[in-house]
Amino acid sequence: MRKRVPIIFLCLICFLFTSCATVSIVAPTGKQVMLAAETEPTTLKTNKKVWYVLWGLVPITDNSTEDLIAKYNLQNVKVKTQYDIVDFLISYFLGFLTIHTKTVIVEGNTAK
DSSP: OTTHHHHHHHHHHHHHHHEEEOOOOOOTTTTOEOOOOSSSOOEEEEEEEEEEEETTTTEEHHHHHHHHHHHTTEEEEEEEEOOOHHHHHHHHGGGGOOHHHHEEEEEEEEEE
8 A cells, every 4th residue: 555655646737737728710801811720931920928717728818819819900820829938937836726727829920
């Protein structure tokens, strides 16, 4: 039994750093926006941090790309989500409150 305790403890620690989060890739109403290929060059790159509670089940900030696409008047976009070191640190210190973050990166070309 004593040999299983470290394995069980390690599994529990791994669960503390997992989460489930959604990001809605949405274009502003009435605007034609196309998804760009991963290899297509873009002229603008911006990001935002999305905050979640209950391990990513409930977003507490806007989890949509609509605001960034409208703000920069993007026509072709690429969207990525990442879990960077800042997200890790936030989750590490606030994970006991079930608070997690994800970074949403939006790249695109502005409309002419």
